[in-house]
Amino acid sequence: MDNCPICSGQLLTRVSSVGEDTWCSKCRRVIASQALGFNFKTADANIEQCSVEGMPGWKGPGTEAKCYMYEPGNTEQEEYAMQKARASAYMHRKGSYIEKMAIAYFSGPTPDSVIDGTTTLDDEGTEVQPLSDQNKMFGLM
Secondary structure (H helix, E strand, O other): OOEOOOOOOEEEEEEOOOOEEEEEOOOOOEEEEOOOOEEOOOHHHHOEEEEEOOEEEEEOOOOOOOOEEOOOOOHHHHHHHHHHHHHHHHHHHHHHHHHHHHHHHOOOOOHHHHOOOOOEEOOOOOEEOOHHHHHHHOOOO
């Protein structure tokens, strides 16, 4: 595929030791990434037709997705509505991957279990961890 499934921009691919990453040079969205386990090359499969007050439209997946309407027979408006629906589908899919990554990468030990857990109060009375403890945790001291 040479064009972005969302905006029709040119796709660029980079291969690294982690794998292949493909992104759009126009809208800057990541389309496929082996490192992230993300693939959005089938955007049209994720959009569906809808209607509001008798006007046809396109929308992304889910019951809360917005229906982007167009006048029947107006191909320019319909293409714009499909583009917006593809962007909605992309964000829906991307959101599920971000949630998976957050769970996978940030479910480790809390900072209190890594360091001694001492805290102090800042100028506004909020409990914070001293900077020296953060530096110890990251091996900077």
